[in-house]
Structures are given as structure tokens and as C-alpha cells.
Amino acid sequence: MFNTKALNASHQEAYRILSDVFDFSDDDQRLWWHSTAPMFAEMLQTANYDVHVQYRHLHIYKKHVIPFLGVYPTNDRYRWRSILTRYGTPFELSLNCSDSVVRYTFEPINATTGTYIDPFNTHAIWENLKELMAVQPAIDLEYFHHFKRDLTLDGQESAFLDENSLAGAEIMTQNKLALDLKGNQFGVKAYIYPTLKAVATGKPIQELIFDSVRKLATEHAGLAPSLAMLEEYVESRGPDSTACPRLLSCDLVDPSQSRIKVYISEQAVSFSATQDLWTLGGRRKDPSTLTSLDMIRELWDLLQIPPGLRSYPEGYLPLGTSPNELLPSMANYTLLPNHPAPEPQLYFAVFGMNDMAVADALTTFFERRGWIDMAQKYKDSLKAY
Numbered sequence: 001m002f003n004t005k006a007l008n009a010s011h012q013e014a015y016r017i018l019s020d021v022f023d024f025s026d027d028d029q030r031l032w033w034h035s036t037a038p039m040f041a042e043m044l045q046t047a048n049y050d051v052h053v054q055y056r057h058l059h060i061y062k063k064h065v066i067p068f069l070g071v072y073p074t075n076d077r078y079r080w081r082s083i084l085t086r087y088g089t090p091f092e093l094s095l096n097c098s099d100s101v102v103r104y105t106f107e108p109i110n111a112t113t114g115t116y117i118d119p120f121n122t123h124a125i126w127e128n129l130k131e132l133m134a135v136q137p138a139i140d141l142e143y144f145h146h147f148k149r150d151l152t153l154d155g156q157e158s159a160f161l162d163e164n165s166l167a168g169a170e171i172m173t174q175n176k177l178a179l180d181l182k183g184n185q186f187g188v189k190a191y192i193y194p195t196l197k198a199v200a201t202g203k204p205i206q207e208l209i210f211d212s213v214r215k216l217a218t219e220h221a222g223l224a225p226s227l228a229m230l231e232e233y234v235e236s237r238g239p240d241s242t243a244c245p246r247l248l249s250c251d252l253v254d255p256s257q258s259r260i261k262v263y264i265s266e267q268a269v270s271f272s273a274t275q276d277l278w279t280l281g282g283r284r285k286d287p288s289t290l291t292s293l294d295m296i297r298e299l300w301d302l303l304q305i306p307p308g309l310r311s312y313p314e315g316y317l318p319l320g321t322s323p324n325e326l327l328p329s330m331a332n333y334t335l336l337p338n339h340p341a342p343e344p345q346l347y348f349a350v351f352g353m354n355d356m357a358v359a360d361a362l363t364t365f366f367e368r369r370g371w372i373d374m375a376q377k378y379k380d381s382l383k384a385y
Contacts, residue, residue, distance in 0.1 A: 070109035222337030
């Protein structure tokens, strides 16, 4: 990922032209640009973004995101390690194939991250959001303020964990952002991990997340029905459940349009466990849910994901190594205002599997869906990245 010579996408015109005119304040930012922008530019082109829009998004990335990616990662330098990837790197690109929308996710990092001033990277996200709001004034922080207060460390909790070395090998990331690039604009989504808050308060993550959303539902009553169904499902799994809430996200837009998502990790990797997540233990049985389940089974059979009971490994992989591990499954549940049931989204745990086998499976799936353009471009795009 971080070897610029290995990126075939470095021929991409927008990347080359901007590289000729951009100045960088330090080597870290220059290296971040040259190791990520070729892939970013290629994805924008693959998704058929207008050429002027491609330049706009690349410029925003260079000016307002790269300065918040911290030290350029190498194995011999100290750096803040992010939960975002198994290598601890704080940036990841992705593509929504059905909508042709490019997204990038990152954990904002600044000079105080990991120091005594901000040992658990609680504050850098505010500085970054201030910059993004100057570009996109429609960003709304009402929900973010609420969840940030309830689910991340305050000053006293942060000092207590730091002084008593209580964080241990726990997840250090508390929050991250994602930008969905829609036309020449972008939508911002915030993710919050309450792991450290759970350590500081002694409360389970499940309790922290559901209590926080429930408080919000007293002001936004439309959230209550879907929240109640999700909470009932999680509790019905019992104390020995292999599924547990892990994080929460919300769109940084007006609350009437914001989607709150609760993410649940499932250690049992099998189609039956996936079916249970998708249907909320049989609570969702409408025709759309059941039709989609047939598609999920089809993709599951194509991917050939090995079944088993899995947990997240401790620590991070060294840069440049190939993964030799398989991860748990995950689902998120969207709590939409005035909807009776949460809407599920599944994540297939293909990390650590053979990349070409996964690409073959996805290409076949795209072809069967009639996504011919994506099916034709997919493997070539992967090779370019």
C-alpha cells in the first residue's frame, strides 16, 4: 500500500498534474500523497466522476485530510496506530459499486495525538472538522456532540487511564471520519468506538451505546421503534452471545436526515449466523429482506468463506507482511426516524483470503446483477491499485 513504485495507477493524469503543482509542508505529507493519491485518482476515474470533480476532491484531500494523517508509516518509526486497518494505518479508500460512489475513511491525527496532552486522540477530530466545515458548511454536529460526549473519554477519564496505564492493549482509536464523495460535494460520517470509555466507566460497550441512543430518542422520538427492536434482538442472544455491539456511527447532517448505525461484531462465521444477523433473529421477514437473503446466500457461496469461531487479534501487523488470519463478521443496523425496524448491512469477512479468488467471486456476482461495466473493470482496477 505504501510503496509508490508498486502503484500502476501512478500514470493517472489528475494525479500527475496535481503532483507537479502541489507543495508539501513536510516529507510525511509528501509521502502520504504519493502513496495514496494514485489509487484515489484511479478510483475516481473508474467511478466516472467528472474530470473537474476529480481535481476538486483530490485537492480537498491534499489540503484538509493529508495534514491530519500523522507520521508516514514505516516499521521503524513511532506512530499512532489506528483501528482502521490491521496495519494500524489511519487511511482507507473504498468504492460503493452499486452507486459508483468513492469513499475514504481516516482517523484524524495531529501533533498532540499520543502525547500527555491528548494520550488517546480525543481532540484532533475537532480541528479537522473545523476545516471540513469551511469547505462544506452544511455539516451538522448535533448528533456528533451527543455521541462524542457519551462515548469518548473526557479529560479526567483520559488522565486516569493514562496515569494508571489502564488502556493496555485495548483499542486506542476513539473516533474516525468518512467522506462519501457525491458529485462535487461530500457527505461526512463519524464513527465512535466506546472501548476506552467502557474501561474508564466500567460499563459494557453495549450498555454505553444503547443508553446513549435511548437518550437521543427522548428528543427524537422517531428513533425509538427501530432502537427497541435492535436492543431486543441483542439481549435475546443472551450473556454468552458471540455477537456484541462494537461501535456506532452517524451522518453529520441535520438530525431529521441523519442515519445512526450500530455495528455488531459476530465471532461465529457461518451462513446461519449471517442469516440471523440479517433477519434480526427472524424479526425481519418482509419480502424485501427475504429476497435480499437469497442474494446474500448466493454471494456467500461464491466467496467460500471458511466457517469458524473467530476473534479480533491483538496488536497490529507489520507493514509489508501478508495477513495470515481470518476475522469475525460484522453487521450494522441503521436506525432511521419513524421506521419500525432497523435496516441491516452485512460485511463479509474476506480479509486474509486469496485476493484473486475473492475478485473472481465478486466479478461473477456483478455479472449476475447486470453490473457489466463494474464486472469488466473490477480486476483491472484492482491490479492498478
